[in-house]
Amino acid sequence: MKRLVGFALAAAFVAGTFVAVAPAESATLRIGAHRSMWGSFEIIADRMDYWKKEGLKYKVGHFKQGKLMRNAIIQNNLDTGTTGFSPFTTAISKGAKVTAIGVTANICAAINIIVPAKSKAKSLKDLKGSVFANKKGTSTDFAFQSYVVPAYGLKSSDFPLLSVRATERIAALLSGAAKAAMVGEPQGEIAREAGYIRYLENLCKYDNTSMMHVGNPQTIKKHPDLIYKYFRGWLKAHQLLKNDVKKYATIYTKALNEVGDKAKVSITLKAIKKLKTEVFITDRVKNYLNDMGDKQIKLGWIKSRPDFTKSPFIDDSILRRAAKDIGFN
Numbered sequence: 001m002k003r004l005v006g007f008a009l010a011a012a013f014v015a016g017t018f019v020a021v022a023p024a025e026s027a028t029l030r031i032g033a034h035r036s037m038w039g040s041f042e043i044i045a046d047r048m049d050y051w052k053k054e055g056l057k058y059k060v061g062h063f064k065q066g067k068l069m070r071n072a073i074i075q076n077n078l079d080t081g082t083t084g085f086s087p088f089t090t091a092i093s094k095g096a097k098v099t100a101i102g103v104t105a106n107i108c109a110a111i112n113i114i115v116p117a118k119s120k121a122k123s124l125k126d127l128k129g130s131v132f133a134n135k136k137g138t139s140t141d142f143a144f145q146s147y148v149v150p151a152y153g154l155k156s157s158d159f160p161l162l163s164v165r166a167t168e169r170i171a172a173l174l175s176g177a178a179k180a181a182m183v184g185e186p187q188g189e190i191a192r193e194a195g196y197i198r199y200l201e202n203l204c205k206y207d208n209t210s211m212m213h214v215g216n217p218q219t220i221k222k223h224p225d226l227i228y229k230y231f232r233g234w235l236k237a238h239q240l241l242k243n244d245v246k247k248y249a250t251i252y253t254k255a256l257n258e259v260g261d262k263a264k265v266s267i268t269l270k271a272i273k274k275l276k277t278e279v280f281i282t283d284r285v286k287n288y289l290n291d292m293g294d295k296q297i298k299l300g301w302i303k304s305r306p307d308f309t310k311s312p313f314i315d316d317s318i319l320r321r322a323a324k325d326i327g328f329n
Contacts, residue, residue: 045237143203287308
């Protein structure tokens with residue numbers, strides 16, 4: 001129980017960071033949507049009435065960080081959402097109850113190391129000793145410490161961490177609180193087009209960074225039909241991204257403007273094209289989680305890890321059934 005205290009404390013702050021979602025009653029699915037671009041699938045499924053057409057009764061809450069969705073699921077305040085591979089690995093390794101039910105998307109091209117537009121830095125080497133804005137324990141933090149920094153022959157200690165949520169990092173950069181940051185889309189592309197920041201590089205040559213789709217074990221057991229309907233609608237959003245990316249971007253842009261992101265369709269379209277649909281939990285994914293767990297032990301984040309190739313908390317069978325039934329590939 002002691003090792004779950006951290007999750008309980010973190011979850012206590014969830015209520016102030018997203019639109020409140022009532023407990024699951026009358027078979028209502030509580031869905032989490034990320035404020036970064038990987039939450040666009042939920043936005044599209046909702047606005048295109050994909051879930052409504054599936055007969056799904058649901059409510060959507062918007063989260064500033066994937067770790068918050070993980071915490072909300074652990075505390076039984078959410079039924080499904082998306083989080084990084086790293087927070088998922090940490091949670092399972094510490095005994096928390098949250099189930100991986102699919103992969104949201106490959107996002108390595110949509111995550112960039114950024115600096116202020118007037119910065120003279122040309123590479124990470126030029127930033128040694130600079131405060132770096134990211135969120136401790138996230139997949140981007142993991143990738144930065146485990147792959148990016150070593151590739152330059154540097155150490156994590158060379159970059160003091162300012163641990164802030166994804167939606168707060170550009171502000172940290174512009175205020176001078178940090179000299180560099182790791183930022184996802186579409187916030188990065190919006191700020192770059194406005195002339196505030198400059199990209200140094202993305203994560204693709206270092207890490208096959210992806211987001212994990214996670215579910216509440218209690219909900220999966222009691223209401224697998226809700227998860228099935230959810231995935232049918234969610235996969236249709238992926239299909240729209242593939243078949244009509246401009247329509248996808250137009251719908252998503254409208255949603256962004258409603259929350260004050262001041263996006264243009266042309267900017268959103270550029271960002272959206274960086275998302276790569278990879279939704280199934282393959283053997284490669286499971287082996288990656290094992291390797292991630294080993295590296296987290298070295299980082300001191302966890303003491304031990306399970307074998308993720310055999311974990312009962314990894315099961316994408318409902319997703320695969322929904323994909324087969326709608327002809328998704």
